[in-house]
Amino acid sequence: MRTQSPEPGESAVAPADDVATPRAQRTPEKSGRPAxxxxxxxxxxxxxxxxxxxAATVALLGWPLLKTVLLSFQNLNKRQLIQHLTEWNGLDNYTEQLTDSEFWTITLRTVVFTAVNVALIMVLGSLIGLLLDRLGRWMRLALSVSLLLAWAMPVVAATTVYTWLFDQHYGVVNWFLDKLGWHSMADFSWTSGEYSTFFVIILLIVWxxxxxxxxxxxxxxxxxxxxxxxAxxxxxxxxFRIFGSVIFPIMKPFxxxxxxxxxIWVFKAFTQVYxxxxxxxxxxxRTLPVHAFLEGFGAQRFGVGSAIAVLTILMLGALMAYYFRIILKQEDEL
Structure with missing residues (x-):
């Protein structure tokens, strides 16, 4: 409401009733938000x-996971599968694996394999990311397209290409090393030894x-x-100082x-290894995913294979718990 200027001789002071009324007791103005x-x-x-x-996630992931857990408590071999028998054996499959030295050897191998791959991926990937930030427009575009082509290639196709590259008799790698003067590599079999086979697998996964x-x-x-x-x-x-004092603290959560x-991706890698x-x-x-497949479908001990798969999931769950603990700790610090 528009106020009028006081007439000469009148006081401009508000009435006593308005002054005495507390602000909290005045009627609130209407707003668009419901009270x-x-x-x-x-x-x-x-x-x-x-x-x-x-619902889609539960249907596509939850149900197969539940079936795997149920199979891990069963004695399911070829006979039971053909005769449609369900033989529950409790924790026998887990006891067999946890008391088997081969299982723990494969577990240790999987952990070392994962650590080597992740270290190489993070170091080389970070260096190339820093390079992308420094390059000019066209060189950055060319490198980005090259990275995108490697990233978009299907895993099976990439594994097939690497199998051809490292073929014993017709592989390009052996031919190139022979031309460089390493004639002993002309017919070298990359898959005949543990470390040479892992070298090819690690190179493929890192790439x-x-x-x-x-x-x-x-x-x-x-x-x-x-x-x-x-600054x-x-x-x-x-x-190096800029990376340690500026880049890394800001991008630490990343x-x-x-x-x-x-x-997670390297620990459960199956296609490349197999x-x-x-x-x-x-x-x-053998890594844990390959071990679960070979014991389950290869030896047709589906209960044992399911138990190995469940143990693998539990190990990844422990890693997830540790990761979430770090994330919550960082949020508390912020």
Whole structure:
């Protein structure tokens, strides 16, 4: 309401009733938001929108996982499968594996295999990500296309190509090494030994995993203000000091998340290990996923194979718990 100027001789002071009325007791003005807060429908709408995705995830992942757990408590071999018999044997499959020295040897091999791969992937991927940030427009585009082609190639196709490259008699790698003067490598069999077979497998996995890390590092670097780099250089910091004092602290959550994802992907890698040499020679390159497949479908001991798969899932679950603990600790610090 528009107020009028007081007439001469009148006081401009507000009436006593208005002054005495506390602000908290005055009638609140109407607003567009309901006084009772959000309605029940608006609160449950996000959950209803997520329901189809949750249902599909449970159907596609939860049911196979449940079946695997149930099979791990059964004695399911060829006879039971043909006769449609269900023979429950409790924890016998788990006891057999946990008391088997071969299982623990394969577990240790899988852990070492995962650690080597993840270390190489993170180091090389981070270096290429830093290189993408430094290159010019056209060179960055060329390198990005090359990384994208390696990343987009299907795993089976990439494994087949690597099998041809490292073929004993017709492989390009042996031919190239022979031309360089290493004539003993002319007919070298890369899959005849444990370490040479692992070399081919690790090279394949690292080659296909580097683009993911490189693109994410480059994307993270674009969010760092350039003023921080300039201030660090004015203080006399070199490239290593800038990475340790500027880049790594800002991108630490990214490095933790990416490392965790790479651990999961490498730990459960099956296609590359199996197609290169089927876990050979003499089972020396068996990892836990390959061991579960060979025991389940190869030896047709489906209960034992399921038990190995469940133990593998439990190990990954322990890694997830450790990762979430680190994430929660970082949130508390913030």
């Amino acid at each position: 009772g807060g959000p309605s029940l429908a608006s609160r449950f709408t996000p959950y209803l929108l997520l329901l189809p995705a949750v 296909q995993s580097i683009p993911f890390v490189a693109f994410n590092v480059y994307a993270g670097l674009t969010t760092i203000p350039r003023e921080l780099y300039e 660090a250089r004015m203080d006399g910091a070199g490239s 490095f933790l998340a990416t490392t965790f994802l790479e651990v 197609l290169i040499n089927k876990g050979g020679p003499d089972g020396l390159t």
